[in-house]
Each structure stands twice: as structure tokens, then as C-alpha cells.
Amino acid sequence: MGYAGGTSLRPTYHEIGDHAEAVQIDYDPSQITYADLLELFWAARRPTRPAWKRQYMSAIFYADESQLLQAKETHRRVSESVGAEIFVEILPADSFYRAEDYHQKYYLQRHGELMAELRAPYPEFRDFVDSTAAARLNGYLGGARTQGLTEDDLEPLGLSPTARRIVLKSRR
Helix, strand or coil: CEEECCCCCCCCCCCCCCCEEECCCCCCCCCCCHHHHHHHHHHCCCCCCCCCCHHHCEEEEECCHHHHHHHHHHHHHHHHHHCCCCCEEEEECCCEEECCHHHCCHHHHCCHHHHHHHCCCCCCHHHHHHCHHHHHHHHHHCCCCCCCCCHHHHHHHCCCHHHHHHHHHHCC
16 A cells, blocks of 8 residues: 655655555566456446545556556546546556555454464564565455455465454454
């Protein structure tokens, strides 16, 4: 979680300037492509709904010309399919500023017992924030992709059986 798309230096939640709240996704293109990420982006949007404040705008960030062209193409395709104005900006991925610690892995941080367990493998908070396991747990606790989730699905995340049960119970 952080801030991107603006010009002010070192934005914060209370002084965000012209930035928007954003997530930065580090991905392996051999596992998922930028085009796949764009499809996920559009599937999770109501693109005809304008943001009530720039801070909450929908935006696609691109790193190079190829990504820009792909983003524009999906924007055009979605616009044609819905037949209405699309409120999604396409912006260069110039800089990303991490949000304050209390904004990171928000759903997971609300579970003290899980956080205590994660302190062993991630003693540094930044390592915790950058962890794939923490990202998945935060998503599960926030309600993402939880249908049919089992303790076995959570085992690769390195959680104890008790922690796995907590995740399964809390998402309901």
C-alpha cells in the first residue's frame, strides 16, 4: 500500500497532495503477465463510477511503452463494451511512496495472535510487508478468494495449525 500518480514529494495519508492510494505489484512475468494483471484490474472495477476524490481514483500504472499500449487497448475495449465514459487514468509508474506502517496489511494487523506468530519469520516490519505469505493472509482476511479455502491451502504459508484455524474462522 502506498501513494503514486502525483507530483508532491513524500506524501502521507494526511498530506497526500495530488497522489492516489495505490498498490505496487512485483510480479514474475513467467508466472503472470501484465495483460493478465490488467484483466484482474478491470474485473475488480466499476470503471464508469468516478472517484469522489483524486486520492481514491482508479489508475493503471505502466513501466514502459509496451505496458502503455496494453493499458490503452484494455481501456478502449472496456469503454466500448460498457458504452459509457470510463473513469480510469493511465499514468507512468514514476514513483511509489510506501504508506505508513498502520496502512500496511491492514486486515492482518487487526489479528494480534497472527501477527505474533509472523514476528518470528519476519522480525523486520518491512520484510513482513514485502512477504508473499503476509499478502495472501491479508487478502484472505479481507475476503478475497476464500471460497473453499482449507487448512491445507494455508499450510504452505508456514502457519501453525492454530493460526490456520484462526484465518479460516475469521474470514466468515
